[in-house]
Amino acid sequence: GNSVTQMEGPVTLSEEAFLTINCTYTATGYPSLFWYVQYPGEGLQLLLKATKADDKGSNKGFEATYRKETTSFHLEKGSVQVSDSAVYFCALSDALTGGGNKLTFGTGTQLKVEL
Amino acid sequence: NAGVTQTPKFQVLKTGQSMTLQCAQDMNHNSMYWYRQDPGMGLRLIYYSASEGTTDKGEVPNGYNVSRLNKREFSLRLESAAPSQTSVYFCASSAVFGQGAIGNTIYFGEGSWLTVV
Numbered sequence: 001g002n003s004v005t006q007m008e009g010p011v012t013l014s015e016e017a018f019l020t021i022n023c024t025y026t027a028t029g030y031p032s033l034f035w036y037v038q039y040p041g042e043g044l045q046l047l048l049k050a051t052k053a054d055d056k057g058s059n060k061g062f063e064a065t066y067r068k069e070t071t072s073f074h075l076e077k078g079s080v081q082v083s084d085s086a087v088y089f090c091a092l093s094d095a096l097t098g099g100g101n102k103l104t105f106g107t108g109t110q111l112k113v114e115l
Numbered sequence: 116n117a118g119v120t121q122t123p124k125f126q127v128l129k130t131g132q133s134m135t136l137q138c139a140q141d142m143n144h145n146s147m148y149w150y151r152q153d154p155g156m157g158l159r160l161i162y163y164s165a166s167e168g169t170t171d172k173g174e175v176p177n178g179y180n181v182s183r184l185n186k187r188e189f190s191l192r193l194e195s196a197a198p199s200q201t202s203v204y205f206c207a208s209s210a211v212f213g214q215g216a217i218g219n220t221i222y223f224g225e226g227s228w229l230t231v232v
Contacts, residue, residue, distance in 0.1 A: 105157035
């Protein structure tokens, strides 16, 4: 079945450091790929997505490129801020029988940014 | 714009008690979902409703039932709660039905923290 593997955390960085969170996937067909972010005590918010190979999703300074040849969708940000501290989930989307789409999530990577 | 609203936010149950988590979305979405989040396991799909009038099992349906009351509302019921159902529950919704659905964003509620003692 489909699966998503992302690097374990917590990842601790100083403010303005460069961030990479690795994500690789296993899937049949051509899934869409997503990064969601969860701030403490809140639900998941879509951060960015890419729906086909070589697409780059970007939002709030974060970027990720859909690499089919390496089955990866690594999340990057050039300069993190304390406000970026959260848990980041990589996910792939698959069609469900009867309609709709199912997200398969990685286990999440906690990011802590310190001053 | 409220998006996806779920209640209650926090609940403590005794083993064997029943309860219903309520969810409503105001985005006119066709598909709705219930996920649970457990430490170190990401989110897993419990049940989903691709469209009004249909419901189907996800990865971890045992111990749960659902009702798609209308297009807006999708409830999750625990008939006899067990400690293994202690978790954070998220309701979610997405727009498109059928072909092309996989690229659509799924929108999540803020979560319901359930503890079964």
